[in-house]
Amino acid sequence: MPLVRIFHPAGHDRSYSSALSKGVHRALVSAFGVPEDDFFQIITEHQAGTGLFGPDEFLGIAHSADLVIVQITCAEGRTADQKRALFSAIAGNFGTDAGVPEADVVINLIETRRENWSFGNGEAQFA
Amino acid sequence: MPLVRIFHPAGHDRSYSSALSKGVHRALVSAFGVPEDDFFQIITEHQAGTGLFGPDEFLGIAHSADLVIVQITCAEGRTADQKRALFSAIAGNFGTDAGVPEADVVINLIETRRENWSFGNGEAQFA
């Protein structure tokens, strides 16, 4: 039940955005055991320097205009190891499939209760 | 103290967006007991297939290009029954007022502490 937000820089073609989309989803399936068809994403593009900001460097990691921010709202309960696996898989997929430097992949998870989701028909399918 | 995000497909007129806005708010008032004037929303439209994604089907529920995603940040403490009532009311309102198939209404709640809100003047009105 993740809801994925991807914020990426403007100026790329649609295949880039599609690669990011698929890269996050594949990582969720492999690291979090999310079902293949549990696929809800909102993707927006933003101008570097006005809409999407990162520092030149944080924690010794340099950032460029290629910065992509991913924010995933998901059910609570994954272990720290699963989160590590997710982060690693997303950054790896972004690098391989979309040419994003792994340094420029910033990810945040927001965890919520399972009863906090409706996947249609006005029902709380996991309450 | 909800902050409502509505992500809907592009290509509809303003009355559609307004109906979604009012539909969520009316549901929050009835199901969560939110005050009428506690009304903070950010609504954006997104291209189906590039900006706003859902699966063809998940949990046996089919999705179309009419998919609307609602994410509500609110105070913690509502019961599962209140959440069920909220989901049902939002989907019902969307169907009745904006013609959105109830299958295409996806909702997520993020709960936060009451002290995590400022409604103006730099004060934490519920701390």
Added chain:
Amino acid sequence: MPLVRIFHPAGHDRSYSSALSKGVHRALVSAFGVPEDDFFQIITEHQAGTGLFGPDEFLGIAHSADLVIVQITCAEGRTADQKRALFSAIAGNFGTDAGVPEADVVINLIETRRENWSFGNGEAQFA
């Protein structure tokens, strides 16, 4: 490790948006002790009356077309006093630097576990 979202009305120039950006960051550094180079923000502009909504008045505080909404996802653990200081600093900075009425500054915090963040390289730097 905050991720800052700023939603402001359209129709202002870039110096306005930049002032909001810096105003939130300066407040996070002073009130939450966030490192100077821990700076990740996504800023979007929205049409008042269609994209960004607030009530005429809530809790006795009047709102205008100048309404700005700030949503900050951050690590859990700050005290209520730190949150009060943050809200006060953001509203003060917005008023001084961007001419936003302090009544029109609405802020929400979403707190997450420290292990829920990756700041690059696919690693969970705070796990």
